[in-house]
Amino acid sequence: MPIPPSTRKYWTEANRIKDYPLSEKLHGFFYMRFPFFYIATATASNGLGKFGAKLITLINRLFPSKPAKSGQITFADTYHGKVISLQTAKTLVSVKQNIKVDDLEKVIPYQLARSLILDHPESLVALDCPCRVVRENPCLPLDVCLIVGEPFASFTLEHHPDQSRAINQEEAITILEAEEARGHVHHAFFKQAVLQRFYAICNCCSCCCGAMQAHSSGTPMLASSGYTAQINEALCIGCGVCEPYCQFGAIEVKDGISQINLTACMGCGICVSHCDQEAVELVLTPSRGMPLEMDKVLTQT
Numbered sequence: 001m002p003i004p005p006s007t008r009k010y011w012t013e014a015n016r017i018k019d020y021p022l023s024e025k026l027h028g029f030f031y032m033r034f035p036f037f038y039i040a041t042a043t044a045s046n047g048l049g050k051f052g053a054k055l056i057t058l059i060n061r062l063f064p065s066k067p068a069k070s071g072q073i074t075f076a077d078t079y080h081g082k083v084i085s086l087q088t089a090k091t092l093v094s095v096k097q098n099i100k101v102d103d104l105e106k107v108i109p110y111q112l113a114r115s116l117i118l119d120h121p122e123s124l125v126a127l128d129c130p131c132r133v134v135r136e137n138p139c140l141p142l143d144v145c146l147i148v149g150e151p152f153a154s155f156t157l158e159h160h161p162d163q164s165r166a167i168n169q170e171e172a173i174t175i176l177e178a179e180e181a182r183g184h185v186h187h188a189f190f191k192q193a194v195l196q197r198f199y200a201i202c203n204c205c206s207c208c209c210g211a212m213q214a215h216s217s218g219t220p221m222l223a224s225s226g227y228t229a230q231i232n233e234a235l236c237i238g239c240g241v242c243e244p245y246c247q248f249g250a251i252e253v254k255d256g257i258s259q260i261n262l263t264a265c266m267g268c269g270i271c272v273s274h275c276d277q278e279a280v281e282l283v284l285t286p287s288r289g290m291p292l293e294m295d296k297v298l299t300q301t
Contacts, residue, residue: 006155013151013195020196028193032155036163039130043210046134076221077111081187081202081211083225083266084292085282086176086273089186089201091294093146093172095121101297106290109223113190115197116297123153124172127200128163132208139205144179146172146201152194179203183245185268187211187222188292206247216248226291227267227282229260235279242271242280267291 041049132138238256250264
C-alpha cells in the first residue's frame with residue numbers, strides 16, 4: 001500500500017528536527033492520525049480512557065506523586081495552549097508569508113514546544129473538534145478547530161476527509177467571529193510531539209474542552225494572554241451578562257458591580273466583546289506573561 005503524500009511530508013519534516021526522538025515522531029503521528037480516539041482516551045470518554053483514569057487514580061493513591069522539581073519537564077511543558085484575542089487569532093489565519101520563530105520563550109511560558117513556524121500559512125482546514133465529537137451532548141457546530149499551515153493541513157485533509165474541509169482565510173475569520181459570539185475562547189495550541197510547534201487554533205468551551213478541564217483541575221496547560229480584564233465601575237450596571245460568558249469562571253456580580261477574579265482571569269477578552277456598556281477592557285499584565293503580538297512577529301520575520 002503506497003504511503004500517502006501528506007504522511008511522507010510529515011515524516012520528512014520530523015526527520016529534519018535535530019535530536020528529535022523516534023518516540024515523539026510516533027506520538028505526533030498517532031495524535032494527528034487518530035485525534036478522536038486520542039482525545040476520547042485522554043478525556044476518559046471511551047472505555048480505554050475510563051479504565052486508564054481508574055488505574056491512574058489507584059496508582060496515585062498507592063504512590064502519591066511528588067511536586068515537580070525546578071526544571072523538571074511536566075506534561076504541560078509538552079502540550080499547551082496560549083490564550084489569544086480574536087484579533088490575534090484573525091491575524092494568525094491571515095498571514096500570507098512563511099514564518100519561522102524558533103523560540104517564543106517569553107510568550108509561551110513552558111520549557112518545550114515554543115516555536116511558531118508557519119509553512120504555507122494559507123493552507124487552512126476546519127476540523128471537527130475532537131473534544132466536542134467525543135462528548136454526549138457537545139456544543140455546536142463541531143467544525144471549529146482550525147489547522148494552520150503545512151504539513152498539518154494536508155495531513156488532516158488526507159486522513160480525515162469526512163471530518164475536515166479546506167477553507168480560505170475569509171472562512172477561517174468567519175468561524176473565529178462566530179465562536180467569539182458564542183463566548184468561546186481562542187487558543188493557539190503547541191505540542192512537542194507535533195514537530196515541537198504551533199499547529200492549530202482551537203475555539204474552546206469549558207464544557208467540552210479537555211485542555212480547559214485539565215487546566216481547571218490543576219494541570220496548567222493553558223497560558224494567559226498576558227492581559228487581565230478590568231471593570232470600569234462608572235460604566236458597569238451590574239447586569240451580569242458577562243458572567244455566564246466567562247469560560248474561566250472569573251466574573252461575579254457583587255453589590256451591583258461585576259468583579260474580576262484576577263487569579264482565574266486568563267485575559268481572553270470574551271467579556272469585553274459581550275459587554276454592551278463597554279464597561280470591560282483588557283489591561284496588559286506583565287505578571288501573567290507576554291502576549292502573542294503577531295504584528296511584532298511579522299515585523300521580525
